[in-house]
Amino acid sequence: MVPLKYHWRSLRRRWAGALLAAAGIACATFALCLALAVAEGLESTYGATGHRDNLLILRTGASRESQSELDRATIDRIRLREEVVRASPELVLTVHRQRRGGGTGFLVLRGVTPEAFRVRDDVWSDRALRPRTTDALVGRRLFDRFANLEIGGVLRIKGVDFRIAGSLEAEGQLHESEVWVDLKILEEEFHRGPSSLLVRAREPASLRRRLEEDARLGVQVQSERAYYGSKISTARAIRAVGIFLSALLSIGALAGILNTMYAAVASRIRELALLRVLGFSPAAIQAGIVLESVLLAALGGGVGAGSLFLAHGTSLGMTNWSLMAEVVFPVTATFEVFLAGVILSILTGAAGGLFPARAAIRSVPARVLREP
């Protein structure tokens, strides 16, 4: 195996070309990691939402909470069953609102009772939502997203001035993109009953079966996790498009690496011939060239993936059309994202070294050494 130092030094000798080739790889890697981090941010927001033992109950045929409406009798019939540990009737509505920085979006209002905090484990606020008041709790991620949402400010919805009393924290769940207010006040203002019932059950699977079998109820029951999980088709699409585009860009960057390596090999044809004469096998020399190329690419990939940390945590907003709601989520650069980027760059590097390596071996040593 040709000593590593040799390869490192030859890279350094042609440092300008190496740098530029690495820069190309860095760009392609950055594109991939960005797409993956965005998809990851979306998925972790939806994936984190919901408790394992919670069931979300909507009217039959509704595809989202804001489309559903349940009557009091049905709610009471379900709520008072013995398998139900906790139950929270809620009213979900979306209103069109001005975004900070221009444009509009769908703001999600959730009318709740104190039960809403008890049926969910990770949702809490610095101020309690006093029942029957016009207090509002604004999800932590919404403050910078919509206009006029500061603590102490007033949110005017229809005829009611909601006073923003505090912020809602939910460990990264979707609820951090919602505004919670009192259920009764919302019901009265919009002349509607609750849209959904969220229950914590001792045995969720069997309760679900029993509720669905009772045709009189006219409800559909699903696990809370499954409900939110079904709303993220966009994340998959982003990942797919991201991978496709960065594959194309990688091929572009590959050409840069190929050029660099071919030139590197061409200028060192005598050195390589010398190595052969010294006794290094063709395979070792080839491996060495591929290694050089991989080192180069890994450097670029590291920079490209690493620069994603600059973007990590940036808040992005999107309208989720299947929920008709604005979702705010952070760009999430996880270790897997970083790894994917590095792997892409290494693969590109390997491909970029393969052909020049073969070309290097094909030159006949003796003839080259004889040249002046």
Place this chain on the structure above:
Amino acid sequence: MKFVLRNALRNKRRTLLTGLSFALSLFVFLSALNARAAMDDWDREADRHHRLVVHHALGMAHQLPASMAKELRERLGDRLEGDEEGRPLVQRADWLRAFTSDPQDWFGAVAVDPEPLRAMWPDLLVSAESYAAFRKSERAVLIGERLWKRMRSNGYPWDVGRSITLHVPVFHCVLQDLTIAGITRSENAWGEEQLILHWSYLDRATGGKGRVQSYWLKARDAASLPELKARIDAEYRNSPFPTETQTEREYADSVRSMMGDFRGGISVLGIVISLLLLAVAGNTMAMTYRDRAGEVAILRALGFGRLRIVALFAAESILISLSAGLLAVGLGLFLYNMAGITPEPRALPALPVTWGTAARVLALAACAGLLGALLPGWGCVRRPIVAGLRSAD
């Protein structure tokens, strides 16, 4: 010129690789520009037809009463454009998602009042017979050409005269025995992705609640738009159904802003691609300069000015990059304009390459080629001539 061309072909492999790299990256850039243009497509003609849309002040998720149509006609009739029979143009419209059998094959549909359709939407091209057939029966529907072609290629037997069933999840109802009255074409791609049905039929099928998502109005001229907006909103501000009226352009803007940060993402992608192109171009040219350092020295010894030498290299670089750009544009024209390929027709109906897009792509190609030659060239031509001659090994 010949000199430049011959030089470019001296190291064929390098030129080819550079060109390929450029072409691919420029194609991605082209696609990104197209995606953004498709999102903004509505904007293009939004002012032309002086249309207004009225919806609930709280957003499209909340509905207005159907009776508002009559009130709007009576109160604003004189300021509105009229149809063939002279009635003021006011049209109910409910936008929905629908599917026929497979929920995954959903598409956009709009339930409207049929009478004002042609006059309100002159950009919708429908034949006289189709339109008459549509108006005659409450169960008739019109289908946009793109949607029609796509569904047929997916195996749905959609022919004119056939009956189809429509599932509308948002209202949990199924509309049976709808007849296809005709195919529509449109001046903008979105129009060809819709199925148009009668609002009255949808209303009856959903229990006659008499609620509608929005009203479209056509004003006589652009000047009356602001006044109409103000009047309508003032009229209903204190009623149980406060309205928000927008011009078509404002409405398109707000729909576009709901795309959120996607458009920003495309800009980021564009920057990344530009940097990649610059890196590749710079790399190639740096190697070229290095190879020809001896020749550069000779040229300088002969009296060629520094600028002229760099210009020669720049010309070579730009030749390669522009050729790649043309290749990318050609590929885009083939895929997008001729074959009409788009990754998600329901969100981005068409991605045609426009002159503007092609120009931008070629401009980026030329700039990257130029900068790629200038930056390394600066160092190269400043070296003393002797050093250059010596390094010609």
